[in-house]
Amino acid sequence: MKVILAENSGFCFGVKKAIDTAFNEVEAKNEHKLYTLGPLIHNPQVVEELKQKGIDVIEDLEEVHSGNVIIRSHGVPEKIYREAEEKGIILTDSTCPFVSRIQKIVKEYYDKGYQIAIIGDPNHPEVIGINGWCNDDGVILQKTENIEKLKEDKPTCVVVQTTMSLVLYEEFIELIKHKISDLQIFNTICLATRKRQDAARKLSKEVDAMIVIGGYHSSNTQKLVTICKEEKPNDTFHIETVDEIDFEILKKYETIGITAGASTPHKVVNEVLEKIKNLL
Ligand code: SF4
Incomplete structure:
Protein backbone atom coordinates (compact mmCIF):
# COMPACT_ATOMS: atom_id res chain seq x y z
CA MET A 1 0.00 0.00 0.00
CA PRO A 97 -6.63 39.22 6.91
CA PHE A 98 -8.46 37.67 3.94
CA VAL A 99 -11.74 37.88 5.88
CA SER A 100 -10.96 41.44 7.08
CA ARG A 101 -10.57 42.40 3.42
CA ILE A 102 -14.11 41.17 2.65
CA GLN A 103 -15.50 43.06 5.65
CA LYS A 104 -13.83 46.27 4.42
CA ILE A 105 -15.16 45.83 0.86
CA VAL A 106 -18.68 45.21 2.16
CA LYS A 107 -18.60 48.25 4.45
CA GLU A 108 -17.19 50.51 1.74
CA TYR A 109 -19.80 49.58 -0.87
CA TYR A 110 -22.69 49.50 1.58
CA ASP A 111 -21.81 53.04 2.65
CA LYS A 112 -21.83 54.02 -1.04
CA GLY A 113 -25.41 52.75 -1.33
CA TYR A 114 -24.74 49.42 -3.03
CA GLN A 115 -26.82 46.31 -2.53
CA ILE A 116 -24.53 43.67 -0.97
CA ALA A 117 -24.67 40.07 -2.21
CA ILE A 118 -22.77 37.48 -0.19
CA ILE A 119 -22.39 34.07 -1.78
CA GLY A 120 -22.12 31.60 1.09
CA ASP A 121 -23.76 29.70 3.90
CA PRO A 122 -26.01 32.01 5.96
CA ASN A 123 -25.32 29.98 9.09
CA HIS A 124 -21.53 30.09 8.79
CA PRO A 125 -19.89 32.49 11.29
CA GLU A 126 -17.75 34.07 8.58
CA VAL A 127 -20.86 34.98 6.56
CA ILE A 128 -22.74 36.17 9.67
CA GLY A 129 -19.70 38.32 10.49
CA ILE A 130 -19.44 39.77 6.96
CA ASN A 131 -23.15 40.58 6.92
CA GLY A 132 -22.60 42.48 10.16
CA TRP A 133 -20.49 45.02 8.24
CA CYS A 134 -23.50 46.06 6.13
CA ASN A 135 -26.02 46.30 8.95
CA ASP A 136 -27.22 42.72 8.30
CA ASP A 137 -28.75 43.98 5.05
CA GLY A 138 -26.75 41.66 2.76
CA VAL A 139 -28.55 39.25 0.44
CA ILE A 140 -27.07 35.85 1.22
CA LEU A 141 -26.92 33.53 -1.75
CA GLN A 142 -26.63 29.92 -0.70
CA LYS A 143 -28.67 28.40 -3.54
CA THR A 144 -28.94 29.74 -7.07
CA GLU A 145 -32.68 30.37 -6.60
CA ASN A 146 -31.79 32.89 -3.85
CA ILE A 147 -30.74 35.26 -6.67
CA GLU A 148 -34.45 36.14 -6.97
CA LYS A 149 -34.03 38.15 -3.76
CA LEU A 150 -31.62 40.58 -5.46
CA LYS A 151 -33.03 43.90 -6.70
CA GLU A 152 -32.29 44.24 -10.43
CA ASP A 153 -32.14 48.03 -10.49
CA LYS A 154 -29.57 48.50 -7.69
CA PRO A 155 -25.81 48.71 -8.10
CA THR A 156 -24.59 45.57 -6.46
CA CYS A 157 -21.38 44.47 -4.79
CA VAL A 158 -20.77 40.72 -4.78
CA VAL A 159 -18.41 38.95 -2.39
CA VAL A 160 -18.03 35.26 -1.61
CA GLN A 161 -17.32 33.21 1.52
CA THR A 162 -13.61 32.34 1.55
CA THR A 163 -14.21 28.58 1.56
CA MET A 164 -16.72 28.47 -1.32
CA SER A 165 -15.92 26.19 -4.25
CA LEU A 166 -14.76 28.04 -7.34
CA VAL A 167 -17.12 26.11 -9.62
CA LEU A 168 -20.17 27.11 -7.57
CA TYR A 169 -18.97 30.70 -7.35
CA GLU A 170 -18.65 30.93 -11.14
CA GLU A 171 -22.14 29.49 -11.56
CA PHE A 172 -23.56 32.20 -9.27
CA ILE A 173 -21.66 35.00 -11.04
CA GLU A 174 -22.97 33.95 -14.46
CA LEU A 175 -26.56 34.07 -13.19
CA ILE A 176 -26.08 37.40 -11.39
CA LYS A 177 -24.59 38.96 -14.56
CA HIS A 178 -27.76 38.06 -16.44
CA LYS A 179 -29.89 39.85 -13.86
CA ILE A 180 -27.90 42.94 -12.84
CA SER A 181 -25.77 45.20 -15.04
CA ASP A 182 -24.18 47.56 -12.48
CA LEU A 183 -21.90 45.13 -10.68
CA GLN A 184 -18.72 45.17 -8.61
CA ILE A 185 -17.60 41.57 -8.28
CA PHE A 186 -14.90 40.45 -5.85
CA ASN A 187 -13.70 36.88 -5.96
CA THR A 188 -12.80 36.59 -2.29
CA ILE A 189 -12.28 32.84 -2.24
CA CYS A 190 -9.13 32.25 -0.25
CA LEU A 191 -6.11 30.96 -2.12
CA ALA A 192 -5.37 28.51 0.71
CA THR A 193 -8.81 27.00 0.22
CA ARG A 194 -8.43 26.86 -3.53
CA LYS A 195 -4.99 25.23 -3.30
CA ARG A 196 -6.33 22.59 -0.91
CA GLN A 197 -9.30 21.89 -3.14
CA ASP A 198 -7.19 21.65 -6.32
CA ALA A 199 -4.64 19.37 -4.63
CA ALA A 200 -7.41 17.13 -3.23
CA ARG A 201 -9.09 16.88 -6.65
CA LYS A 202 -5.79 16.05 -8.35
CA LEU A 203 -4.80 13.45 -5.78
CA SER A 204 -8.21 11.78 -5.67
CA LYS A 205 -7.88 11.07 -9.41
CA GLU A 206 -4.56 9.27 -8.80
CA VAL A 207 -5.37 7.00 -5.85
CA ASP A 208 -7.81 4.21 -4.97
CA ALA A 209 -9.19 5.88 -1.85
CA MET A 210 -9.07 9.23 -0.07
CA ILE A 211 -8.97 10.03 3.63
CA VAL A 212 -10.04 13.56 4.52
CA ILE A 213 -9.01 14.62 8.02
CA GLY A 214 -10.81 17.48 9.73
CA GLY A 215 -13.63 18.60 12.01
CA TYR A 216 -17.13 17.41 11.11
CA HIS A 217 -18.32 21.03 11.46
CA SER A 218 -15.49 22.49 9.40
CA SER A 219 -16.88 23.99 6.21
CA ASN A 220 -13.64 23.76 4.25
CA THR A 221 -13.14 20.12 5.33
CA GLN A 222 -16.66 19.24 4.16
CA LYS A 223 -15.90 20.85 0.79
CA LEU A 224 -12.78 18.66 0.50
CA VAL A 225 -14.95 15.61 1.22
CA THR A 226 -17.40 16.65 -1.52
CA ILE A 227 -14.57 17.14 -4.02
CA CYS A 228 -12.97 13.78 -3.21
CA LYS A 229 -16.35 12.05 -3.44
CA GLU A 230 -16.80 13.38 -6.97
CA GLU A 231 -13.88 11.12 -7.96
CA LYS A 232 -14.22 8.44 -5.31
CA PRO A 233 -17.91 8.33 -4.27
CA ASN A 234 -17.60 5.11 -2.28
CA ASP A 235 -13.96 5.29 -1.32
CA THR A 236 -13.69 8.64 0.46
CA PHE A 237 -13.49 8.57 4.25
CA HIS A 238 -13.93 11.63 6.46
CA ILE A 239 -12.31 11.32 9.90
CA GLU A 240 -11.60 13.72 12.74
CA THR A 241 -8.96 11.70 14.58
CA VAL A 242 -6.70 8.73 13.97
CA ASP A 243 -8.94 6.50 16.12
CA GLU A 244 -11.68 6.61 13.49
CA ILE A 245 -9.64 4.84 10.83
CA ASP A 246 -11.03 1.45 9.93
CA PHE A 247 -7.90 -0.47 8.98
CA GLU A 248 -9.86 -3.53 7.88
CA ILE A 249 -11.47 -1.44 5.14
CA LEU A 250 -8.23 0.29 4.14
CA LYS A 251 -6.37 -2.98 3.62
CA LYS A 252 -8.04 -3.56 0.27
CA TYR A 253 -6.57 -0.42 -1.35
CA GLU A 254 -3.21 -0.19 -3.08
CA THR A 255 -2.92 3.60 -2.96
CA ILE A 256 -4.45 5.94 -0.41
CA GLY A 257 -4.46 9.71 -0.63
CA ILE A 258 -4.65 11.93 2.42
CA THR A 259 -5.79 15.50 2.69
CA ALA A 260 -6.75 17.68 5.64
CA GLY A 261 -8.89 20.75 6.21
CA ALA A 262 -7.42 24.17 6.99
CA SER A 263 -8.19 23.75 10.70
CA THR A 264 -6.55 20.34 11.08
CA PRO A 265 -3.30 20.40 13.10
CA HIS A 266 -0.22 18.84 11.48
CA LYS A 267 0.04 16.64 14.59
CA VAL A 268 -3.24 14.90 13.70
CA VAL A 269 -2.20 14.47 10.05
CA ASN A 270 1.12 12.95 11.15
CA GLU A 271 -0.63 10.55 13.54
CA VAL A 272 -2.77 9.25 10.68
CA LEU A 273 0.23 8.92 8.37
CA GLU A 274 2.23 7.08 11.02
CA LYS A 275 -0.58 4.70 11.88
CA ILE A 276 -1.24 3.74 8.26
CA LYS A 277 2.47 3.27 7.60
CA ASN A 278 2.64 0.92 10.59
CA LEU A 279 -0.06 -1.14 8.95
CA LEU A 280 2.12 -1.78 5.93
S1 SF4 B 1 -8.99 29.40 4.88
FE1 SF4 B 1 -7.46 30.15 6.32
S2 SF4 B 1 -6.20 31.61 5.20
FE2 SF4 B 1 -8.11 31.29 4.07
S3 SF4 B 1 -9.52 32.87 4.75
FE3 SF4 B 1 -9.92 31.10 6.02
S4 SF4 B 1 -8.61 31.36 7.80
FE4 SF4 B 1 -7.85 32.75 6.23
Whole structure:
Protein backbone atom coordinates (compact mmCIF):
# COMPACT_ATOMS: atom_id res chain seq x y z
CA MET A 1 0.00 0.00 0.00
CA LYS A 2 1.21 3.46 -0.93
CA VAL A 3 0.15 6.54 1.06
CA ILE A 4 0.34 9.99 -0.52
CA LEU A 5 -0.24 13.28 1.27
CA ALA A 6 -1.86 16.03 -0.81
CA GLU A 7 0.51 18.86 -1.75
CA ASN A 8 -1.52 21.44 0.15
CA SER A 9 -3.29 20.29 3.28
CA GLY A 10 -3.71 21.07 6.96
CA PHE A 11 -3.43 24.36 8.89
CA CYS A 12 -3.78 27.44 6.71
CA PHE A 13 -2.10 30.77 7.40
CA GLY A 14 -5.20 32.33 9.02
CA VAL A 15 -5.87 29.42 11.38
CA LYS A 16 -2.20 29.14 12.36
CA LYS A 17 -2.19 32.86 13.17
CA ALA A 18 -5.28 32.47 15.39
CA ILE A 19 -3.85 29.45 17.22
CA ASP A 20 -0.46 31.13 17.73
CA THR A 21 -2.20 34.24 19.05
CA ALA A 22 -4.19 32.18 21.57
CA PHE A 23 -1.14 30.28 22.85
CA ASN A 24 0.87 33.53 23.02
CA GLU A 25 -1.85 35.09 25.15
CA VAL A 26 -1.68 32.08 27.49
CA GLU A 27 2.09 32.39 27.78
CA ALA A 28 1.91 36.14 28.40
CA LYS A 29 0.10 35.29 31.67
CA ASN A 30 -1.83 38.58 31.75
CA GLU A 31 -4.20 39.01 34.66
CA HIS A 32 -7.24 38.92 32.36
CA LYS A 33 -9.30 35.76 31.95
CA LEU A 34 -9.11 34.52 28.35
CA TYR A 35 -12.08 33.60 26.16
CA THR A 36 -12.72 32.92 22.52
CA LEU A 37 -15.91 34.14 20.90
CA GLY A 38 -17.09 30.82 19.49
CA PRO A 39 -14.71 27.85 19.15
CA LEU A 40 -11.38 29.21 17.90
CA ILE A 41 -11.31 26.69 15.06
CA HIS A 42 -13.57 23.87 13.92
CA ASN A 43 -11.48 21.23 15.57
CA PRO A 44 -12.76 19.83 18.91
CA GLN A 45 -9.34 18.44 19.90
CA VAL A 46 -7.65 21.84 19.62
CA VAL A 47 -10.55 23.55 21.41
CA GLU A 48 -10.18 21.06 24.28
CA GLU A 49 -6.43 21.72 24.46
CA LEU A 50 -7.09 25.46 24.72
CA LYS A 51 -9.66 24.82 27.46
CA GLN A 52 -7.05 22.90 29.45
CA LYS A 53 -4.85 26.00 29.19
CA GLY A 54 -7.61 28.19 30.62
CA ILE A 55 -9.26 29.58 27.46
CA ASP A 56 -13.03 29.18 27.66
CA VAL A 57 -15.44 29.45 24.77
CA ILE A 58 -18.29 31.96 24.97
CA GLU A 59 -20.99 32.32 22.35
CA ASP A 60 -22.01 35.90 23.18
CA LEU A 61 -20.28 38.92 24.73
CA GLU A 62 -23.27 39.09 27.10
CA GLU A 63 -21.79 36.09 28.93
CA VAL A 64 -18.85 38.11 30.30
CA HIS A 65 -18.32 41.45 32.04
CA SER A 66 -14.54 41.66 31.76
CA GLY A 67 -11.57 39.75 30.40
CA ASN A 68 -9.79 39.28 27.10
CA VAL A 69 -11.87 37.87 24.25
CA ILE A 70 -10.06 36.46 21.24
CA ILE A 71 -11.84 36.91 17.92
CA ARG A 72 -11.31 33.89 15.71
CA SER A 73 -10.20 33.82 12.08
CA HIS A 74 -13.84 33.86 10.83
CA GLY A 75 -14.23 37.44 12.10
CA VAL A 76 -17.27 39.05 13.73
CA PRO A 77 -19.89 41.70 12.92
CA GLU A 78 -18.81 45.34 13.33
CA LYS A 79 -21.11 45.84 16.34
CA ILE A 80 -19.02 43.40 18.44
CA TYR A 81 -16.15 45.93 18.51
CA ARG A 82 -18.53 48.63 19.78
CA GLU A 83 -20.11 46.34 22.38
CA ALA A 84 -16.71 45.28 23.72
CA GLU A 85 -15.56 48.88 24.03
CA GLU A 86 -18.74 49.86 25.88
CA LYS A 87 -18.29 46.97 28.32
CA GLY A 88 -14.55 47.46 28.81
CA ILE A 89 -13.76 44.02 27.40
CA ILE A 90 -10.36 43.64 25.74
CA LEU A 91 -10.51 42.21 22.23
CA THR A 92 -7.61 40.32 20.70
CA ASP A 93 -8.41 40.32 17.01
CA SER A 94 -7.37 37.18 15.13
CA THR A 95 -9.64 37.78 12.15
CA CYS A 96 -7.86 36.34 9.11
CA PRO A 97 -6.63 39.22 6.91
CA PHE A 98 -8.46 37.67 3.94
CA VAL A 99 -11.74 37.88 5.88
CA SER A 100 -10.96 41.44 7.08
CA ARG A 101 -10.57 42.40 3.42
CA ILE A 102 -14.11 41.17 2.65
CA GLN A 103 -15.50 43.06 5.65
CA LYS A 104 -13.83 46.27 4.42
CA ILE A 105 -15.16 45.83 0.86
CA VAL A 106 -18.68 45.21 2.16
CA LYS A 107 -18.60 48.25 4.45
CA GLU A 108 -17.19 50.51 1.74
CA TYR A 109 -19.80 49.58 -0.87
CA TYR A 110 -22.69 49.50 1.58
CA ASP A 111 -21.81 53.04 2.65
CA LYS A 112 -21.83 54.02 -1.04
CA GLY A 113 -25.41 52.75 -1.33
CA TYR A 114 -24.74 49.42 -3.03
CA GLN A 115 -26.82 46.31 -2.53
CA ILE A 116 -24.53 43.67 -0.97
CA ALA A 117 -24.67 40.07 -2.21
CA ILE A 118 -22.77 37.48 -0.19
CA ILE A 119 -22.39 34.07 -1.78
CA GLY A 120 -22.12 31.60 1.09
CA ASP A 121 -23.76 29.70 3.90
CA PRO A 122 -26.01 32.01 5.96
CA ASN A 123 -25.32 29.98 9.09
CA HIS A 124 -21.53 30.09 8.79
CA PRO A 125 -19.89 32.49 11.29
CA GLU A 126 -17.75 34.07 8.58
CA VAL A 127 -20.86 34.98 6.56
CA ILE A 128 -22.74 36.17 9.67
CA GLY A 129 -19.70 38.32 10.49
CA ILE A 130 -19.44 39.77 6.96
CA ASN A 131 -23.15 40.58 6.92
CA GLY A 132 -22.60 42.48 10.16
CA TRP A 133 -20.49 45.02 8.24
CA CYS A 134 -23.50 46.06 6.13
CA ASN A 135 -26.02 46.30 8.95
CA ASP A 136 -27.22 42.72 8.30
CA ASP A 137 -28.75 43.98 5.05
CA GLY A 138 -26.75 41.66 2.76
CA VAL A 139 -28.55 39.25 0.44
CA ILE A 140 -27.07 35.85 1.22
CA LEU A 141 -26.92 33.53 -1.75
CA GLN A 142 -26.63 29.92 -0.70
CA LYS A 143 -28.67 28.40 -3.54
CA THR A 144 -28.94 29.74 -7.07
CA GLU A 145 -32.68 30.37 -6.60
CA ASN A 146 -31.79 32.89 -3.85
CA ILE A 147 -30.74 35.26 -6.67
CA GLU A 148 -34.45 36.14 -6.97
CA LYS A 149 -34.03 38.15 -3.76
CA LEU A 150 -31.62 40.58 -5.46
CA LYS A 151 -33.03 43.90 -6.70
CA GLU A 152 -32.29 44.24 -10.43
CA ASP A 153 -32.14 48.03 -10.49
CA LYS A 154 -29.57 48.50 -7.69
CA PRO A 155 -25.81 48.71 -8.10
CA THR A 156 -24.59 45.57 -6.46
CA CYS A 157 -21.38 44.47 -4.79
CA VAL A 158 -20.77 40.72 -4.78
CA VAL A 159 -18.41 38.95 -2.39
CA VAL A 160 -18.03 35.26 -1.61
CA GLN A 161 -17.32 33.21 1.52
CA THR A 162 -13.61 32.34 1.55
CA THR A 163 -14.21 28.58 1.56
CA MET A 164 -16.72 28.47 -1.32
CA SER A 165 -15.92 26.19 -4.25
CA LEU A 166 -14.76 28.04 -7.34
CA VAL A 167 -17.12 26.11 -9.62
CA LEU A 168 -20.17 27.11 -7.57
CA TYR A 169 -18.97 30.70 -7.35
CA GLU A 170 -18.65 30.93 -11.14
CA GLU A 171 -22.14 29.49 -11.56
CA PHE A 172 -23.56 32.20 -9.27
CA ILE A 173 -21.66 35.00 -11.04
CA GLU A 174 -22.97 33.95 -14.46
CA LEU A 175 -26.56 34.07 -13.19
CA ILE A 176 -26.08 37.40 -11.39
CA LYS A 177 -24.59 38.96 -14.56
CA HIS A 178 -27.76 38.06 -16.44
CA LYS A 179 -29.89 39.85 -13.86
CA ILE A 180 -27.90 42.94 -12.84
CA SER A 181 -25.77 45.20 -15.04
CA ASP A 182 -24.18 47.56 -12.48
CA LEU A 183 -21.90 45.13 -10.68
CA GLN A 184 -18.72 45.17 -8.61
CA ILE A 185 -17.60 41.57 -8.28
CA PHE A 186 -14.90 40.45 -5.85
CA ASN A 187 -13.70 36.88 -5.96
CA THR A 188 -12.80 36.59 -2.29
CA ILE A 189 -12.28 32.84 -2.24
CA CYS A 190 -9.13 32.25 -0.25
CA LEU A 191 -6.11 30.96 -2.12
CA ALA A 192 -5.37 28.51 0.71
CA THR A 193 -8.81 27.00 0.22
CA ARG A 194 -8.43 26.86 -3.53
CA LYS A 195 -4.99 25.23 -3.30
CA ARG A 196 -6.33 22.59 -0.91
CA GLN A 197 -9.30 21.89 -3.14
CA ASP A 198 -7.19 21.65 -6.32
CA ALA A 199 -4.64 19.37 -4.63
CA ALA A 200 -7.41 17.13 -3.23
CA ARG A 201 -9.09 16.88 -6.65
CA LYS A 202 -5.79 16.05 -8.35
CA LEU A 203 -4.80 13.45 -5.78
CA SER A 204 -8.21 11.78 -5.67
CA LYS A 205 -7.88 11.07 -9.41
CA GLU A 206 -4.56 9.27 -8.80
CA VAL A 207 -5.37 7.00 -5.85
CA ASP A 208 -7.81 4.21 -4.97
CA ALA A 209 -9.19 5.88 -1.85
CA MET A 210 -9.07 9.23 -0.07
CA ILE A 211 -8.97 10.03 3.63
CA VAL A 212 -10.04 13.56 4.52
CA ILE A 213 -9.01 14.62 8.02
CA GLY A 214 -10.81 17.48 9.73
CA GLY A 215 -13.63 18.60 12.01
CA TYR A 216 -17.13 17.41 11.11
CA HIS A 217 -18.32 21.03 11.46
CA SER A 218 -15.49 22.49 9.40
CA SER A 219 -16.88 23.99 6.21
CA ASN A 220 -13.64 23.76 4.25
CA THR A 221 -13.14 20.12 5.33
CA GLN A 222 -16.66 19.24 4.16
CA LYS A 223 -15.90 20.85 0.79
CA LEU A 224 -12.78 18.66 0.50
CA VAL A 225 -14.95 15.61 1.22
CA THR A 226 -17.40 16.65 -1.52
CA ILE A 227 -14.57 17.14 -4.02
CA CYS A 228 -12.97 13.78 -3.21
CA LYS A 229 -16.35 12.05 -3.44
CA GLU A 230 -16.80 13.38 -6.97
CA GLU A 231 -13.88 11.12 -7.96
CA LYS A 232 -14.22 8.44 -5.31
CA PRO A 233 -17.91 8.33 -4.27
CA ASN A 234 -17.60 5.11 -2.28
CA ASP A 235 -13.96 5.29 -1.32
CA THR A 236 -13.69 8.64 0.46
CA PHE A 237 -13.49 8.57 4.25
CA HIS A 238 -13.93 11.63 6.46
CA ILE A 239 -12.31 11.32 9.90
CA GLU A 240 -11.60 13.72 12.74
CA THR A 241 -8.96 11.70 14.58
CA VAL A 242 -6.70 8.73 13.97
CA ASP A 243 -8.94 6.50 16.12
CA GLU A 244 -11.68 6.61 13.49
CA ILE A 245 -9.64 4.84 10.83
CA ASP A 246 -11.03 1.45 9.93
CA PHE A 247 -7.90 -0.47 8.98
CA GLU A 248 -9.86 -3.53 7.88
CA ILE A 249 -11.47 -1.44 5.14
CA LEU A 250 -8.23 0.29 4.14
CA LYS A 251 -6.37 -2.98 3.62
CA LYS A 252 -8.04 -3.56 0.27
CA TYR A 253 -6.57 -0.42 -1.35
CA GLU A 254 -3.21 -0.19 -3.08
CA THR A 255 -2.92 3.60 -2.96
CA ILE A 256 -4.45 5.94 -0.41
CA GLY A 257 -4.46 9.71 -0.63
CA ILE A 258 -4.65 11.93 2.42
CA THR A 259 -5.79 15.50 2.69
CA ALA A 260 -6.75 17.68 5.64
CA GLY A 261 -8.89 20.75 6.21
CA ALA A 262 -7.42 24.17 6.99
CA SER A 263 -8.19 23.75 10.70
CA THR A 264 -6.55 20.34 11.08
CA PRO A 265 -3.30 20.40 13.10
CA HIS A 266 -0.22 18.84 11.48
CA LYS A 267 0.04 16.64 14.59
CA VAL A 268 -3.24 14.90 13.70
CA VAL A 269 -2.20 14.47 10.05
CA ASN A 270 1.12 12.95 11.15
CA GLU A 271 -0.63 10.55 13.54
CA VAL A 272 -2.77 9.25 10.68
CA LEU A 273 0.23 8.92 8.37
CA GLU A 274 2.23 7.08 11.02
CA LYS A 275 -0.58 4.70 11.88
CA ILE A 276 -1.24 3.74 8.26
CA LYS A 277 2.47 3.27 7.60
CA ASN A 278 2.64 0.92 10.59
CA LEU A 279 -0.06 -1.14 8.95
CA LEU A 280 2.12 -1.78 5.93
S1 SF4 B 1 -8.99 29.40 4.88
FE1 SF4 B 1 -8.11 31.29 4.07
S2 SF4 B 1 -9.52 32.87 4.75
FE2 SF4 B 1 -9.92 31.10 6.02
S3 SF4 B 1 -8.61 31.36 7.80
FE3 SF4 B 1 -7.46 30.15 6.32
S4 SF4 B 1 -6.20 31.61 5.20
FE4 SF4 B 1 -7.85 32.75 6.23
